[in-house]
Amino acid sequence: MAQVTLTVNGKQRTAEVEPRMLLVHFLREQLMLTGTHVGCDTSQCGACTVLVDGRSAKACTLFAVQADGSEVTTIEGLADGDALHPLQDGFWEEHGLQCGYCTPGMIMSAVNLLNDNPAPSEAEIRHGLDGNFCRCTGYQHIVNAVQHAAGTASKE
Amino acid sequence: MAASPVLPKLVGQRVKRREDPRLIQGLGTYVDDIKIVGMQHVAFKRSDLAHARILSVETSEAAAMPGVEAVLTGAQIAEFVDPMPIGTPFPSPDHRAVATDIVRYVGEPVAVVVASDRYLARDAADTIVIDYEPLPAVVDPERAMTGQPTQVHADFENNLAVALVPGGTGVSADLQTVDDSAVDAAFAAADVVVSQRMHNQRLAPTAMEARGVVAHYERGKDTMTIWSSTQNPHILRTFIAGMNGMGQDQVRAIAPEVGGGFGAKINIYGEEYVVAGLSKKLGLPLKWAEDRSEAFLATTHGRDIIGYIDLAATRDGKVLGMKLRLVADIGAYNMLLTAAIPTLTMMMANATYDIPAIRATLTEVFTNKTPTDAYRGAGRPEATYFVERGMDILATELGMDPAELRRKNFIQPDQFPYATQMGAVYDSGDYEKALDLGLKNADWDAMKQERDAARAEGRLVGMGLAMYVEVCGLGPSSSLPTGGWEHSQVTIERDGRISATTGASPHGQGNETTFGQMLADQFGVPLEHITIHHGDTGVVKQGIGTFGSRSQAVGGTALHLAGGKVKEKMAKFAAALIEAHEDDLVFEDGRISVKGVPDSGKTFAEVAGYAYVPVPLPEGLTPGLSEEAFFEPANNTYPFGCHISLVEVDRDTGEPTLLRLVAVDDAGNLINPLIVEGQIHGGLAQGIGQAMIEEVAYSEDGQPLTASFMDYAIPRAADFPRFELDNTVTPTPVNPLGAKGVGEAGTLGSTPCIVSATVDALSEFGVKHIDMMLRPEKLWQIIHGGQS
CATH class of the missing domain: 3.90.1170.50 (Aldehyde oxidase/xanthine dehydrogenase, a/b hammerhead)
Structure with missing residues (x-):
C-alpha cells in the first residue's frame, strides 16, 4: 500500500491505496465521488475526465499514486455552491445531455477547452472534444452547450 | 386574495429538462455508484x-x-x-x-x-x-446454412434457428400456404428488374454506461x-x-x-x-x-442481416413487385427478443410504397458469434436500407431522379389506414409532404448543381435520399409477448402536489420532463409541483418498459388517462367545495374555478386537502385522489420521414466526408420539440455511424476483431456536420395524444441515404452498390482498382 495526499475539490485528502489503484477508482470508491464515470478500459471515451492541476486528464489513465500532491477537480467540485459553472448551465440550457453518463467527463473536457480557447469556433469545439464519446446526442447540442458557455452561440 | 400567476401551457414547448441538474453536477446514481454494506x-x-x-x-x-x-x-x-x-x-x-x-x-x-x-x-x-x-467455428451465416464447417447446436440442423418464414402477398395467415402467382405475374409484366445482395452489418450498441x-x-x-x-x-x-x-x-x-x-x-x-x-x-x-471489453463480447449485438432484393418495375418507374430474401445471423443463442427482431424487417418491407406484390422470406442462422437482439431501430433500419438502396439502384437503372421514382410509388394520404402486403396496417401518413419538405430544405436542385460543379473540378461528390416508415408505439399485446400495454398512476397529494408513476423506464429520454409537461397542462399547476416516478417496481406498480419508441405513445397515453380519471374525481370534490357544477369548472393557474370566474374557485391545494379530509364527504365519492390506468393501443404507430445527404469522397485516400444531412421527420404530435430534436440527432449519429465507421468484425475462426474502442469506432463530434432538421406533423389516430414516437427514427433514413450518396459520388467508376461500412480502403479500391 502507498500513501497519497491530494487536494480534491478544495479539500485535502490522505489515503492508503494499492499502487495499482486507478485514480478514477480512488475518486469513486474511496472518496465516494461517483460523478466521475468509467466508460471504457482503453482511455478512449473520456467519461472519467477530471482536472488535475487545472488540466483535463482521463482518470482511468492515471494511478492514484501519480496524482499524489496534485490538485484534482471533479464534476462535483465545479459549481460554486448553488451557482452552476457556465458549462453546466450551457449543457442544461441547450439540452447537451440525454442519459447523462458521458456528461461529467464531457463538461470537464469542455472546461479545459474553454480555458485554452475562450471563444472557439464550432470546428474547434468539435475537435477539442475528440477525446470524449457521447452515444446519445449526436454532439450537436453539446456543441451548442459549449457555445452557450463561451457566449459564442450563433443566432439560429 | 393574492393573484395566481398565469401558467403557460407547456405541451409543445421546448422545456429544458428536469433531469439535468443532478446529471450535470455528477449527482445521478447509476448502478456502479451503489454500495451496500457487506x-x-x-x-x-x-x-x-x-x-x-x-x-x-x-x-x-x-x-x-x-x-x-x-x-x-x-x-x-x-x-x-x-x-x-x-x-x-x-x-x-x-x-x-x-x-x-x-x-x-x-x-x-x-x-x-x-x-x-x-x-x-x-x-x-x-x-x-x-x-x-x-x-471448428462458423462465422459466415450462408456457410452455416449448409451445416458446414460445424453445427453450433446439435438439435438445429444446418444451424437454422428459424428455417424459413414466408411473408407477403399470397401467404396464408398460418404461413402454411404460399401462392406466388401475383408476385410471378408482377415480375413477368415488368420492363425492368434490378437485383442486389446487401449486408446490413453487425453493430455494437455501445451505451456509454456498460x-x-x-x-x-x-x-x-x-x-x-x-x-x-x-x-x-x-x-x-x-x-x-x-x-x-x-x-x-x-x-x-x-x-x-x-x-x-x-x-x-x-x-x-x-x-x-x-x-x-x-x-x-x-x-x-x-x-x-461490466467493463467495456466485456461489453463488446457479452452485450448483445444488433443488425447483421443479409438481404437479397429484386424489384420489378415498368419503364416509367412504377414498381410492380418485390422479392426480398433475408438471412439473419443471430449469433450463438436466442436471447429475449433475438428471433423476433428480423421479423420486423419482414414486417416493414413494404416501406412507404404501394407495391402490389411482395414475396419476402426470412431465415435465421446460428453462428459462433455474440448473440444479437434489439439495437436502435431493431429490424426497421434493415428493411429501410434494403428497400431504399433497391429503389436507388432502380432509379439509376431507369435514369430517373430518385425523388421522382419514390413520388411515383408512394402510398397516398387517402389510402390510410393502409393494409400492407406484409400484414401491417399503417395508421396515417403523408409521405409526399415529407419528401417535398426534404427536397426544399436540401434545395435538391441546387444540390445537384453544386454536386455537378464539384465534379467538374474533379471532386467526387454525391447526393442521396431515403424515405422511411417505421413501426413504433409497440404495441397491442398480440404483437408483444410481454404484453403491449403501459401503466400509470397519478396521485394528487394532500398538499396539492402531484406524484405520478410510469412503467416506461427512461434512460435518457427525458420522461420526467415530458410527462411533467403533460400533467402541468392537464391540471393547470406548475411543473415544479410534479414528480414523475419511474424505474422501480417497488414504486411503479406495473409496467412494460422503454423500447420500440413506445414511451410517449403508450406510456404517455396511460399517464394522460390516469390523469383524466383523477381529474374527474377532483372536479367532483371541487364542485362540492365551490358549490358549482363539475362540468363548469376549469383547472388553471393553480386554481379550480368556474369557467370565466377565476375568483369563484379554490386553490388546487385546498381542493386536494379537502379530498383527504372530506368533511362532509360528497355523496358517491370515496376519499383520496389517486387513480391508475392501463393503456393498450389497438395498433402500432408508423412514423415516417425523408433524409437527404451530401457526401464527398477523397479521390486520393478514399475517405468519405458527410457534408450535409437534411432530415424531415414526422412523429405525429410533439410534447417537447427540444427533446425530440435530441432524439433525432442521436439516431442520426448512430445511423451515420453504421453507414460510415461502425462494424463488428470477426476473424474466420470466430475471434472478435473489434472488442474495444481502439478497434470499434463510434462517432465523435468532428465526424458530423450540423444536422439540418425539420418536421411535418401527421397525428396518429391510434392514441388520444396523436403522438407516434421518435426514439429510433434517426437511424432509419440516414444510413441508406449516405450509402446512396457515396455510390452517387463514385458513379463515374460504374459502381452500383457498396456494402457498409464505407471503409476508405474499400472506396479507394473502387476509385483506383476500377472495380466495384
Whole structure:
C-alpha cells in the first residue's frame, strides 16, 4: 500500500491505496465521488475526465499514486455552491445531455477547452472534444452547450 | 386574495429538462455508484475460444486467494440457475447463463468469482485455468446454412434457428400456404428488374454506461432487490422472480439512472440471473459491473442481416413487385427478443410504397458469434436500407431522379389506414409532404448543381435520399409477448402536489420532463409541483418498459388517462367545495374555478386537502385522489420521414466526408420539440455511424476483431456536420395524444441515404452498390482498382 495526499475539490485528502489503484477508482470508491464515470478500459471515451492541476486528464489513465500532491477537480467540485459553472448551465440550457453518463467527463473536457480557447469556433469545439464519446446526442447540442458557455452561440 | 400567476401551457414547448441538474453536477446514481454494506464483487471468467468443448475448469488457485468468497463453474451454477428463458415463441436451444459443456462464442461465461474487491475478483478470475477441446467455428451465416464447417447446436440442423418464414402477398395467415402467382405475374409484366445482395452489418450498441447489476437478497424477509442498468425493470422482475423460485411480490427491480440502452438493455442477461441467484445462495449483496471489453463480447449485438432484393418495375418507374430474401445471423443463442427482431424487417418491407406484390422470406442462422437482439431501430433500419438502396439502384437503372421514382410509388394520404402486403396496417401518413419538405430544405436542385460543379473540378461528390416508415408505439399485446400495454398512476397529494408513476423506464429520454409537461397542462399547476416516478417496481406498480419508441405513445397515453380519471374525481370534490357544477369548472393557474370566474374557485391545494379530509364527504365519492390506468393501443404507430445527404469522397485516400444531412421527420404530435430534436440527432449519429465507421468484425475462426474502442469506432463530434432538421406533423389516430414516437427514427433514413450518396459520388467508376461500412480502403479500391 502507498500513501497519497491530494487536494480534491478544495479539500485535502490522505489515503492508503494499492499502487495499482486507478485514480478514477480512488475518486469513486474511496472518496465516494461517483460523478466521475468509467466508460471504457482503453482511455478512449473520456467519461472519467477530471482536472488535475487545472488540466483535463482521463482518470482511468492515471494511478492514484501519480496524482499524489496534485490538485484534482471533479464534476462535483465545479459549481460554486448553488451557482452552476457556465458549462453546466450551457449543457442544461441547450439540452447537451440525454442519459447523462458521458456528461461529467464531457463538461470537464469542455472546461479545459474553454480555458485554452475562450471563444472557439464550432470546428474547434468539435475537435477539442475528440477525446470524449457521447452515444446519445449526436454532439450537436453539446456543441451548442459549449457555445452557450463561451457566449459564442450563433443566432439560429 | 393574492393573484395566481398565469401558467403557460407547456405541451409543445421546448422545456429544458428536469433531469439535468443532478446529471450535470455528477449527482445521478447509476448502478456502479451503489454500495451496500457487506457487498461483494462478481467477476466472470469468459471463453476466449469461439467454439470448444470444456474439458476441465480448474478453480483451486482462485478459491484459495484471501478475500475470495466463492468460485463457481458452469456446472455448479447450473445447480441453482435454470436454462435461460426467451421472450419469443421460436424454438430455442438450451442456454445456460454460464456454459457447462460447450462454449459457442468468445465472451461466453465459463466460471464466476465472488470476492471482496473488484480488482481481486478479476485477479482471481484470471487464475482459473480451462482446458478446452477446440471445435471448428462458423462465422459466415450462408456457410452455416449448409451445416458446414460445424453445427453450433446439435438439435438445429444446418444451424437454422428459424428455417424459413414466408411473408407477403399470397401467404396464408398460418404461413402454411404460399401462392406466388401475383408476385410471378408482377415480375413477368415488368420492363425492368434490378437485383442486389446487401449486408446490413453487425453493430455494437455501445451505451456509454456498460451493463451492471447489484442484487441484494434479504434472507430474513425472503425478498430480493435487484438494481440493473435495464430498459425494463418490470420484465426483469418477472424473469428474476421466475428464475429464483420467488413470487413477483418478493422481488423489487430498480433501474436507477441508466446510461443509455439503445435496445441492448431490453434483454435479461445471464449475468443478472447469476448475480441474483448467487446473492440468494450466499446471502450476500453482490455487484457486477461490466467493463467495456466485456461489453463488446457479452452485450448483445444488433443488425447483421443479409438481404437479397429484386424489384420489378415498368419503364416509367412504377414498381410492380418485390422479392426480398433475408438471412439473419443471430449469433450463438436466442436471447429475449433475438428471433423476433428480423421479423420486423419482414414486417416493414413494404416501406412507404404501394407495391402490389411482395414475396419476402426470412431465415435465421446460428453462428459462433455474440448473440444479437434489439439495437436502435431493431429490424426497421434493415428493411429501410434494403428497400431504399433497391429503389436507388432502380432509379439509376431507369435514369430517373430518385425523388421522382419514390413520388411515383408512394402510398397516398387517402389510402390510410393502409393494409400492407406484409400484414401491417399503417395508421396515417403523408409521405409526399415529407419528401417535398426534404427536397426544399436540401434545395435538391441546387444540390445537384453544386454536386455537378464539384465534379467538374474533379471532386467526387454525391447526393442521396431515403424515405422511411417505421413501426413504433409497440404495441397491442398480440404483437408483444410481454404484453403491449403501459401503466400509470397519478396521485394528487394532500398538499396539492402531484406524484405520478410510469412503467416506461427512461434512460435518457427525458420522461420526467415530458410527462411533467403533460400533467402541468392537464391540471393547470406548475411543473415544479410534479414528480414523475419511474424505474422501480417497488414504486411503479406495473409496467412494460422503454423500447420500440413506445414511451410517449403508450406510456404517455396511460399517464394522460390516469390523469383524466383523477381529474374527474377532483372536479367532483371541487364542485362540492365551490358549490358549482363539475362540468363548469376549469383547472388553471393553480386554481379550480368556474369557467370565466377565476375568483369563484379554490386553490388546487385546498381542493386536494379537502379530498383527504372530506368533511362532509360528497355523496358517491370515496376519499383520496389517486387513480391508475392501463393503456393498450389497438395498433402500432408508423412514423415516417425523408433524409437527404451530401457526401464527398477523397479521390486520393478514399475517405468519405458527410457534408450535409437534411432530415424531415414526422412523429405525429410533439410534447417537447427540444427533446425530440435530441432524439433525432442521436439516431442520426448512430445511423451515420453504421453507414460510415461502425462494424463488428470477426476473424474466420470466430475471434472478435473489434472488442474495444481502439478497434470499434463510434462517432465523435468532428465526424458530423450540423444536422439540418425539420418536421411535418401527421397525428396518429391510434392514441388520444396523436403522438407516434421518435426514439429510433434517426437511424432509419440516414444510413441508406449516405450509402446512396457515396455510390452517387463514385458513379463515374460504374459502381452500383457498396456494402457498409464505407471503409476508405474499400472506396479507394473502387476509385483506383476500377472495380466495384
